Amino acid sequence: MAQIFKRPALGLPSVVPMDTTTAATGQHTDHGVPHGFTSLTPFHTVQDAQGAIAWYERVFGARTVDVTHMPDGKGGTLVAHATLDFGRGRLQISDPMPDFGLVAxxxxxxxxxxxxxxxxxxxxxxxxxxxxxxxxxxxxxxxxxxxxxxxxxxxxxxxxxxxxxxxxxxxxxxxxxxxxxxxxxx
Missing domain, CATH: 3.30.720.110 (Signal recognition particle alu RNA binding heterodimer, srp9/1)
Incomplete structure (x- = not known):
């Protein structure tokens, strides 16, 4: 269970955990970290994420692990989340999504x-x-x-x-x- 309260300074709701998290360990995960990831995985918003994916593959030799698209509200789609593997580290990127506070x-x-x-x-x-x-x-x-x-x-x-x-x-x-x-x- 989590308890919601207001942060006095901002008047915003916060969640205070009442239980602890149990990290998964198994075939695909070690102590809560999915295999292939390090503890720190940057997530950056870029202009033209699909173009950036191609650029990182070509120039840096990155490998695309996964790309998730979502409607852009204009009849097309945008990259909501992409994971790229650089060999010993991963980077996640997306297109700008101002509704989520993500800008280029x-x-x-x-x-x-x-x-x-x-x-x-x-x-x-x-x-x-x-x-x-x-x-x-x-x-x-x-x-x-x-x-x-x-x-x-x-x-x-x-x-x-x-x-x-x-x-x-x-x-x-x-x-x-x-x-x-x-x-x-x-």
Whole structure:
């Protein structure tokens, strides 16, 4: 059972759980996480989700796991939910759905998030991305973290930090280098 009450500051209803959740574990799920997913799976709204799916398949080698369409209210359909597998992580996307508070990224270059994607050959992937319409934000460079990276914005509005680890560093070594670099900035 759940109890509904008003959040005083906002006057909005909230749900307070009275029982705990029992996570499924079985043939398709481990401790509440479906196989193939990690604990964190970003969900982004993009302009033209169907086009974005094709772009991510072509440029990043993503595999479409599932796409759910729904009526768009204008006689057509929109992508309500799509799951893409990038090998060691998944991304979920949808078309804008303002009724659910989901809007596409701004058309300018200002973003509130960036997706980091590790690939075996960052130079080749960035070249393919640019050829397919991505905007280069930060050119290819080797960074103190041990990564070679570039920052792009895809044609559907998402910003990506595309990287290849070019030095075999531990998490601690990489973080220490980044801290040292950051201390020398400004």
């Amino acid at each position: 990224p701004h058309e300018d270059d200002v973003v509130c998030s960036s997706i980091a994607l590790y690939v075996p050959d960052v130079d080749a992937v960035v070249a393919e991305a640019q050829a397919a319409g991505a905007t280069l934000r930060e050119p290819l460079a080797d960074f103190v973290s041990g990564d070679r990276f570039a920052s792009i914005r895809d044609p559907h509005g998402l910003r990506w930090a595309v990287m290849t680890r070019v030095e075999d560093l531990s998490d601690e070594e990489s973080a220490a280098r980044v801290r040292e670099w950051a201390a020398g900035q400004g």
